Amino acid sequence: MKKIVIPTKLNDVARETLDAQAGYSVVQDAETPLAELARANADAYGLIVRSEKVTAEIIDLLPALRVIVRAGAGYDNIDIKHARKKGVDVMNTPGANANGVAEEVITMILADARHVIKADESTRAGRWEKKSFMGRELTGKTVGIVGLGNIGRLVARRLKGFECRILGYDPLVNSEKVREFGIEPVTMDEIFKESDYVTLHIPGGENNRGIVGPNFIGMMKEGATIVNCARYGVVDEDALRAVKAAKKLRYLNDVYPKDAAGPKSMTDIADIMMPHLGASTYEANFNAAQRAARELIDLDEKSDMSCVVNRDIPEGLERAYCELAYNISSLVRQISGANVPVKRLETSFYGTLAKYDKWLTVSVLSGIWNDFDRYNDYKAALNFMKEMGIELVNRETDDDKGYGDSMTIDLIVERPNSELKEYSIRGTVTEGVQTVSRIDEFDRLYFEPVGATLFCLYDDRPGVIASIARKLADADINIEDMRNPHNKRSERSLAIFRISDRASEDLLQTIKTEINAHAAVCTVV
Helix, strand or coil, rough: CCEECCCCCCCCCCHHHHHCCCCCCEEECCCCHHHHHHHHCCCCCEECCCCCCHHHHHCCCCCCCCEEEEEECCCCCCCHHHCCCCCCCEEEECCCHHHHHHHHHHHHHHHHHHHHHHHHHHCCCCCHEEEEEHHCCCCCCCCEEECCCCCHHHHHHHHHCCCCCEEEEEECCCCCHHHHHHCCCHHHHHHHHCCCEECCCCCCCCCCCCCCHHHHHCCCCCCCCCEEECCCEEEEEHHHHHHHHHHHEEEECCCCCCCCCCCCCCCCCCCEEECCCCCCCCCHHHHHHHHHHHHHHHHHHHHHCCCEEECCCCCCCCCHHHHHHHHHHHHHHHHHCCCCCCCEEEEEEEEEEHHHHHHHHHHHHHHCCCCCCCCCCCHHHHHHHHHHEEEEEEECCCCCHHCCCCCEEEEEECCCCEEEEEEEEEEECCCCCCEEEECHHHEEECCCCCEEEEEEEECCCCCCCHHHHHHHCCCCCCCCEECCEEEEECCCEEEEEEEEECCCHHHHHHHHHHHHHCEEEEECC
């Protein structure tokens, strides 16, 4: 019998599903501290948790442990690297909570628009302040959705009954797919300029920290509302605080740095605050519990690893090539523009890499979109691209070309005028060092895709390199390495500078204007 420990108040369906399956015995105990429970069940094969911290110490207390399932989407509470080191698969249940969060968004919007909370308090106190609680209707309003994953799309579906104009933005979803969702594809600027409500459904992390800042907040209509049920930190609270009263903006919030009691930084600017209740529904708890049990069973019976988030690298594949796939994909994504939708992804894996094409495709996709975890499997990658309307083409390769063990990644993206544009990059690993050998028409580059790199594409002529170097020096940025290939057919040149610090957007614009560049991009890999 395989013992499964559930140290949390999870819906009984998880235990019942496992009990009904031959070969499992379940210990469910939400009261005993996890460390104590682990010591008492050192023979446990599996662990199903919610928000409990599964540290390296906990994993070490369970020498027979082979699988951990997080009944929820995120898994920051689990030390996945130590789990991998110990041969433990970690899985999650993405999407199980999506409907709960989507309905919470609608709930908060309606509660705020009709003053439900304050009107209830007033009426209970014996007052009759009907004139003070004049509300607003959601029907016919314009709602902008930033992020069109599972939750964003469900929000759009729920809003259709209110006859809203629904705007949507997602840097990975092309406009054709957005329209299939019944959403009008627009830019971030248009969302913040035109929306009565802006609801956020984007990942956190450094890339999106403070993304809703002075620029976007300054564009908003008077009286507009921001709903943040996404991640703490994506809204610049100080920027909102500076203009909230003057513009009569509303802010509805359900996310915090820590899910714990204590003072909250946005108390003075949030019109509604909820204690991270998005996934706190009986249905979401049931779905996550049932999926957690089924995933564990499918892993054992069908070797289904589609939800494993910490897979190991297959035998025979060097880790450096996984890193290369991730890094050059991130590089070509940044060069193409991180905020333009991807229409098609084309890959070529040469030499011995061809047999690892499915594995490497996952690394490629995670480099293009940081929120797609590198430890997902090929099935999850295909499902993700299908949802986002991205076509995948893995080309057959001809080793007679002499490219050795290398890979080519092509992105076909949709420009603002719906024009399709292709960006291409090739790379390999030489003596353990990742190397980019080609970008678009510029071949034989041979530079390492690490650190901050400035790319300037311009019409070939003398004096340009000196102009760029001078602007970098004025910004106190040092040049550590450079390449400057020319293409006689296109009569264009590409200046590549490895620099000591990331170039700001203002500096990039200055350089672009100074040299009349087709493009000036600074990437960080």
